[in-house]
Amino acid sequence: MSYDLGKITETLIQGKVDRLTELTQEAIDSNAEPAKILNEGLLPGMDNVGEKWKNGEMFMPEVLRCAKAMSKSMDILRPRLTEGELGSAGTLVIGTVAGDLHDIGKDLVGMMFEGAGYKVINIGIDQPNENFVNAAIEHKPDVLGMSALLTTTMPRMGEVVNSLKEAGIRDQITVMVGGAPVTEEYAQEIGADLYGANASTAVDVTREYFAKAKN
Amino acid sequence: MKINQTVNNSTQFKVLSENQIEEIFYSALEVLERTGGVIYHEEALELFKNSHAIVEGNRVRIPTTMVEEALNFYPRKITLKGRNGKRSLHLQKDTVAFGTGSDLPFTYDRKSGERRRTSYNDVTNAAKLVDALDNYDFFMSHGIVGDAPNPQTYDRHQFMAMLENCTKPMVLTSVDGEGLEDLWKMGCMIQGGEDEFRLNPSFVAYIEPISPLKNDRTAVEKLLFAAEKKIPAMYTPCPSSGATAPATIAGMLVQSLAETLLATVMCHLKNPGMPLIMGGVTTVLDMKQSSYSYGAPELSLASAANTDISKWLNLLMFSTGGCSDSKILDEQAAAEQMMNLFYSYLSGANLIHDVGYIDHGTNASLESLVLNQEMMGMVKQFGKGINTDDEHLALDLIEKQGPGGEYVTTDHTFEHWKEWFLPKLQDRSDYETWVKNGSKTMGDRVKERTQHLLDNYKPEPLEEGLKKELWKVVEDADKRHA
Numbered sequence: 001m002s003y004d005l006g007k008i009t010e011t012l013i014q015g016k017v018d019r020l021t022e023l024t025q026e027a028i029d030s031n032a033e034p035a036k037i038l039n040e041g042l043l044p045g046m047d048n049v050g051e052k053w054k055n056g057e058m059f060m061p062e063v064l065r066c067a068k069a070m071s072k073s074m075d076i077l078r079p080r081l082t083e084g085e086l087g088s089a090g091t092l093v094i095g096t097v098a099g100d101l102h103d104i105g106k107d108l109v110g111m112m113f114e115g116a117g118y119k120v121i122n123i124g125i126d127q128p129n130e131n132f133v134n135a136a137i138e139h140k141p142d143v144l145g146m147s148a149l150l151t152t153t154m155p156r157m158g159e160v161v162n163s164l165k166e167a168g169i170r171d172q173i174t175v176m177v178g179g180a181p182v183t184e185e186y187a188q189e190i191g192a193d194l195y196g197a198n199a200s201t202a203v204d205v206t207r208e209y210f211a212k213a214k215n
Numbered sequence: 216m217k218i219n220q221t222v223n224n225s226t227q228f229k230v231l232s233e234n235q236i237e238e239i240f241y242s243a244l245e246v247l248e249r250t251g252g253v254i255y256h257e258e259a260l261e262l263f264k265n266s267h268a269i270v271e272g273n274r275v276r277i278p279t280t281m282v283e284e285a286l287n288f289y290p291r292k293i294t295l296k297g298r299n300g301k302r303s304l305h306l307q308k309d310t311v312a313f314g315t316g317s318d319l320p321f322t323y324d325r326k327s328g329e330r331r332r333t334s335y336n337d338v339t340n341a342a343k344l345v346d347a348l349d350n351y352d353f354f355m356s357h358g359i360v361g362d363a364p365n366p367q368t369y370d371r372h373q374f375m376a377m378l379e380n381c382t383k384p385m386v387l388t389s390v391d392g393e394g395l396e397d398l399w400k401m402g403c404m405i406q407g408g409e410d411e412f413r414l415n416p417s418f419v420a421y422i423e424p425i426s427p428l429k430n431d432r433t434a435v436e437k438l439l440f441a442a443e444k445k446i447p448a449m450y451t452p453c454p455s456s457g458a459t460a461p462a463t464i465a466g467m468l469v470q471s472l473a474e475t476l477l478a479t480v481m482c483h484l485k486n487p488g489m490p491l492i493m494g495g496v497t498t499v500l501d502m503k504q505s506s507y508s509y510g511a512p513e514l515s516l517a518s519a520a521n522t523d524i525s526k527w528l529n530l531l532m533f534s535t536g537g538c539s540d541s542k543i544l545d546e547q548a549a550a551e552q553m554m555n556l557f558y559s560y561l562s563g564a565n566l567i568h569d570v571g572y573i574d575h576g577t578n579a580s581l582e583s584l585v586l587n588q589e590m591m592g593m594v595k596q597f598g599k600g601i602n603t604d605d606e607h608l609a610l611d612l613i614e615k616q617g618p619g620g621e622y623v624t625t626d627h628t629f630e631h632w633k634e635w636f637l638p639k640l641q642d643r644s645d646y647e648t649w650v651k652n653g654s655k656t657m658g659d660r661v662k663e664r665t666q667h668l669l670d671n672y673k674p675e676p677l678e679e680g681l682k683k684e685l686w687k688v689v690e691d692a693d694k695r696h697a
């Protein structure tokens with residue numbers, strides 16, 4: 001058996017979910033190093049997709065198909081990668097705050113993170129504050145994302161930030177917030193680390209943040 | 216005398232043929248039998264369990280017979296009466312009313328030119344303009360009362376802000392069932408009791424399912440309360456094609472009709488004969504910006520088609536128009552607002568809301584309300600169609616004035632030019648006159664008109680005794696939630 005990392009890149013860009021899973025499995029069966037599959041097969045593909053998306057050559061349905069393919073492929077690779085090899089591809093826990101039923105915005109953010117190689121745990125809508133804290137304790141995510149689409153539910157996000165402090169885990173987690181009535185200014189006010197105006201900037205902002213933190 | 220004549224007293228516009236509507240209707244029935252919907256409300260599930268529907272956990276599948284039965288019970292006419300005492304709004308087939316949208320978190324501040332959060336005061340200003348401008352038939356809050364003492368009671372404060380300066384009928388959003396109950400109590404106080412409110416409702420309650428095919432506890436709580444008290448209400452799906460509904464308009468219409476039909480059955484099981492209105496903000500998710508579009512041509516097309524369906528079902532329709540994705544009131548806003556105003560009007564929807572929205576339903580602009588007044592006038596003029604009786608064919612006049620004659624000074628012109636649309640903000644002057652008058656843009660004129668109305672218009676005040684009683688309900692709610 002042999003493997004072709006260029007084929008993996010190409011298949012990812014084409015958004016062929018099942019085919020990419022097959023190729024990933026084949027590569028592993030052919031003893032390819034998992035880190036190599038990630039770094040030389042998948043990541044160049046997602047970089048290309050990201051570029052095309054920014055240049056207006058690719059649109060949401062195409063990009064999210066690629067993200068889905070990436071995510072399925074990562075499901076196979078992740079258990080085989082060491083912490084260091086995972087690099088920037090961490091874990092995101094995301095949900096919509098209590099009293100708020102707006103769904104799709106945070107789903108899109110989650111999918112974009114999957115495209116960036118993240119493991120995404122979507123805890124759903126209308127989540128009480130303690131569920132965010134518990135999910136943070138349980139999954140130890142790199143990023144905790146909260147979505148609020150209502151003026152009336154925005155305050156829940158600040159409350160969660162405080163609860164994270166009380167639980168003594170605030171420093172271990174990067175808190176990111178977003179949603180239509182949420183602004184950069186508001187994010188700062190409530191002590192969140194990051195604000196994402198939309199799904200794709202959310203990924204960029206996070207990348208920059210971690211890149212800075214490293215230096 | 217002539218026979219076999221057809222005269223169009225208005226322009227005619229239809230998107231779907233009757234056969235297409237049937238296709239969509241049968242498909243929606245199929246969705247309810249095969250896929251069904253989920254409901255997160257105990258009483259509603261109980262109602263379905265005691266019927267011929269199949270309930271598995273929260274999933275409810277509904278046989279067609281139940282839908283057909285329920286559909287027989289909805290009114291084809293609802294008349295609304297504002298606090299001005301006028302039964303001004305007759306909702307019935309092909310009678311169109313325009314109104315604002317609600318709850319905008321931000322306001323475009325006219326003085327600073329910056330975006331800031333919306334307050335009580337902004338809602339009273341919007342109320343004043345809507346009361347003053349005659350093309351607005353009903354009022355939704357435009358902005359949200361973001362400075363209410365408690366988010367759990369903001370709806371009552373918002374109603375007060377609206378009532379302060381607006382006498383017209385309203386469409387109200389509410390926090391939950393308890394909120395709607397308070398609003399209804401206030402409505403009854405205004406109309407003089409429960410029975411009077413039932414015959415002369417002053418508002419319609421705005422309620423929404425969660426597309427796709429989900430009914431949350433709060434929405435159902437409101438809907439069942441409305442059914443119990445026979446409060447007019449719309450259950451208006453807000454699907455985004457490609458995200459929370461199929462990417463095809465037909466598929467989106469099928470799904471949102473299934474959501475509507477599920478509600479007709481649910482209300483019917485609770486209390487037959489509630490004044491339920493069909494609705495829908497049917498649009499696409501922008502696939503570049505991932506935003507819910509209020510300016511897409513697909514919104515106009517899907518909304519007009521939805522109205523065709525509503526008329527075929529004999530249901531009244533709550534639709535969308537006069538709204539835009541543009542961040543400010545600019546050329547994009549005018550183009551988009553005009554387009555969806557126009558087609559929503561021609562479609563004959565009964566309540567057309569969101570007039571004046573900019574920034575896809577997040578930003579309030581008083582000036583946008585004023586611009587739309589002019590645009591609604593233009594649209595209504597077009598809808599009047601063309602009169603072809605003898606007086607309007609003007610044969611005698613053409614003969615009298617003859618080749619090379621003039622019409623400016625004739626009695627006929629003196630009489631009929633008044634049928635035309637008279638612009639108040641549009642500028643049709645020649646270049647020199649325009650320069651002499653300050654070279655003003657439409658935006659400049661809209662600004663001046665807005666300020667003028669805010670400074671000079673005096674709405675009929677809310678009667679002091681009544682006002683106190685109403686505030687009492689609000690204060691009680693605040694105490695309960697303190």
Ligand code: B12
Nearest residue numbers: 100101103105145147150151178179180196198199320388
């Ligand atoms: C669709 C919709 C609904 C649907 C939601 C269906 C669903 N499956 O999600 C339904 C019908 C259920 C609904 C209900 C209500 N809604 Co609503 N809704 C909208 C609407 C029109 C579009 C939202 C949307 O889907 N946008 C598309 C997605 C992709 O964008 P997005 O959610 O903004 O997310 C993007 C960014 O914000 C960001 N983002 C979002 N979350 C996060 C999180 C993180 C961590 C990051 C980094 C980024 C991020 O990235 C996303 C992708 O790019 C908005 C108007 C608007 N333009 O926002 C009103 C809006 C949010 N709703 C509003 C209101 C008032 C309500 C109701 C209260 C109405 C009522 N009285 O019944 C209820 C509340 C129900 C509840 N308890 O939550 C108001 C809020 C006003 C305010 N001042 O708070 C808005 C602004 C409209 C309006 N002016 O009335 N709504």
